Amino acid sequence: MRLSNGDVLLAWPLALHVLTAGYFYSDGSRHEAIDLRTNQDGSIIKPVYAAEDGTVQETQTWDGHTKTGMQSYGTMIRIRHADYAGVTLQTRYAHLSRICVQKGQTIQEGQLIGYTGDTGNVSGAHLHFEVILGGTRRNPLVWLDGDFTTANTGVYTYQPGEYAVQRPAQAAAQGSPAERLQTITIGPVTQGDADAILAVCKARKLDTLGLYHSAWAE
Numbered sequence: 129m130r131l132s133n134g135d136v137l138l139a140w141p142l143a144l145h146v147l148t149a150g151y152f153y154s155d156g157s158r159h160e161a162i163d164l165r166t167n168q169d170g171s172i173i174k175p176v177y178a179a180e181d182g183t184v185q186e187t188q189t190w191d192g193h194t195k196t197g198m199q200s201y202g203t204m205i206r207i208r209h210a211d212y213a214g215v216t217l218q219t220r221y222a223h224l225s226r227i228c229v230q231k232g233q234t235i236q237e238g239q240l241i242g243y244t245g246d247t248g249n250v251s252g253a254h255l256h257f258e259v260i261l262g263g264t265r266r267n268p269l270v271w272l273d274g275d276f277t278t279a280n281t282g283v284y285t286y287q288p289g290e291y292a293v294q295r296p297a298q299a300a301a302q303g304s305p306a307e308r309l310q311t312i313t314i315g316p317v318t319q320g321d322a323d324a325i326l327a328v329c330k331a332r333k334l335d336t337l338g339l340y341h342s343a344w345a346e
């Protein structure tokens with residue numbers, strides 16, 4: 129979703145947020161994605177959810193044996209989201225067992241798009257998740273909130289200066305100015321005081337803004 133300042137906060141594509149590999153592998157080589165644990169409760173098959181509203185740009189079904197080139201992704205979905213700062217923003221979900229969407233389909237953040245698996249070039253089941261900005265694969269953790277754990281201390285997270293997206297307080301993120309105001313309840317009061325309070329509210333046009341409510345008959 130887009131925050132009020134225009135920044136992007138992507139939703140986690142899995143219910144479980146355990147990183148088994150970060151943007152760099154533990155040997156320092158480039159991964160340019162994150163891997164998320166899918167093996168839990170005796171199953172590797174977990175629902176995968178769209179990280180943001182968008183359109184399905186590409187789906188690929190693994191041929192069952194090739195582990196090089198694009199087929200290394202296995203069964204895969206790529207979604208295009210609204211541009212960020214005028215640049216194309218996409219997410220990719222790889223090594224799936226099943227796809228639930230079609231190319232060209234409009235989808236919403238959090239929508240079920242497929243199920244995890246172990247297709248393509250994998251040594252074990254996991255979800256490979258990429259964030260692609262203007263054709264370049266960025267560190268997905270910079271586009272997600274900080275609600276995750278790592279499988280071990282060797283898993284790369286952020287480079288200096290990188291950090292999770294701050295999830296805004298609900299009140300700051302949405303709602304009209306009236307909904308963000310504090311509610312002040314006064315009473316019981318005499319009819320005279322109630323009239324005086326109403327007069328103050330009317331003088332500030334709080335009544336026409338719908339900000340004055342009285343339990344008394346006016």
Ligand SMILES: [Zn+2]
Nearest residue numbers: 161162163256
């Ligand atoms: Zn990966």
